[in-house]
Amino acid sequence: MKSLSRFFSFFLALATFFAASLFPATFVPAAELELTNVSYDPTRELYESFNKAFQKHYKAKTGKNISVVQSHGGSSKQARAVIEGNAADVVTLALAYDITAIEKAGLIKAGWQKSFPNNSSPYTSTIVFLVRKGNPKNLKDWGDLIRDGVGIITPNPKTSGGARWNYLAAWAWAHRQYKGDEKAVKDFIAKLFKRVLVLDTGARGSTNTFVQNGQGDVLLAWENEAYLALKEQKGKFEIVTPGLSILAEPPVAIVDSVVDKRGSREAATEYLHYLYSDEGQRIAGQNFYRPSNPVIAKEFGDRFDLKVNLVTVDDPIFGGWNKVQSVHFNDGGVFDQIYTR
């Protein structure tokens, strides 16, 4: 009995502690405006510095304080959260397909991709190889990856937006290499994925597997993610830009139904427009995303290989996200056929 009452008093103390730690937060004088930006995994560092710059800009322009709440996760998981009621004013996701899913749920108006310049993609990226220092397996291009004894690390295209770009980049290279012979391309992709050692569910997980846990010889990664790994682990890795890769255009959009309810359309529009300003573009470049403004991109010319051949998902060999998703990634699609017995 005694121990029971002791348990209850402990529990009560704990509950009081939590209650006390919760409440002060509600009494902090709130910023006059708040925006929620639902984004994907590797943009953490980018939006951390961008939000600070935007707050200053917004205060200077309108005299109002604004705060931005960030949320990060796998791109399609984030899209699902928004569809299921996570009230985001803006979404900044890894691929247009995920924003289209929100559009289909009726939260974003059709034609969102024309609302902002450059297919609503303020920054772009591409897929590169991250290899161990000195490139011991001498991996120069996609063709080298299917050699015997090469271990590849990539996330799973079924669960990761970034991995879909990996897959498409490999496909684009093979399509050029084998002059459009579909069977040869499929064979190449199958061989490539047979060399994969670990299929993580997201891009950050794969980076962790390759960098921290030392698995595999090459990581197929977002360019920005690869540079981040390079910065954090100096002298241990190298970046190899393949001869042909994909132009990844992570798009942004305003969630119409949310901003109309909250009356935050003006601030949300300003937020996304500011991504295209010179300062926004520079912040993107500093965080290893390729600025869409060619003038600013040139400033980062020593960082990015601007001459690399890039194919977009709207290229005739792919025909846009809807087609790519149903042909390649849906259940029973080309990707699944690699893993059948």
Place this chain on the structure above:
Amino acid sequence: MKTRLKNKTIPGFGLSLGITMAFVSMVVLIPMFSIVLQSSALGWSGFWKTVFDARVLASYRVSFLCSFIAASLNCFFGVMLAWVLSRYRFPGRRIIDGMIELPFALPTAVAGIALTALYSGKGWVGAFFADLDIKIAYTPAGITIALTFIGLPFIVRAVQPVLEQLDPVYEEAGRMLGASPARIFRSVILPEIVPALLTGFGLAFARALGEYGSVIFIAGNMPFKTEIAPLIIMSKLEQFNYGEATAVALTMLMASFVIMFCINVVQSRAARFVKE
């Protein structure tokens, strides 16, 4: 039956049953029913095709096998741990006792990342086994380790109170009658703890079946080899394919229910045996 009528501590049988039913409906029954409803959109043939797809079948095998091995391992180590904690007094016992629940409190993703770092070819434990040409992380062995980690508290917390209540005079009597330590364990201690052990096993096994967060980091997630059923469900959800995701979930649920039901039957038999 008499005891129920006399027991008036909690007011009114009708009221308490009503509250119980309402609570269970809100928290368990209605969500379960929505799973059935969602998957029924597929129709019979679609349901069948999804649930018995070769790759999905392989994932059930990985899930059930690894969960079963993990829960069995926990039975052994969990009883040992409970024994040490309840029978001996040593410095630091309270700390270890408190640490048993850590696997519950720790976010599972953190556990997964930590275990992977430890058991991959570069980690402390993994490097040792790598020299012997044994891979742990990114194989079913790695999955089993993650599931053992999250299941341990169930066994310890189920068995520990029983061992604490067990009067040492029975063991003493056995010793006086000339029984060997092994015999005492088998004939005196084991029958007492079996019902609790089965409960703990059932809980640990069920928890392991549904575990996602810690496993995906250590599993490698290769189709047919180290892909767990919850991952199949997740990847179907990522494609906005709710029907098929819930179909696989429903199958897992049914299988788990059958297994848990069997364990419960065995457990109540064992409990009755102990009382007699």
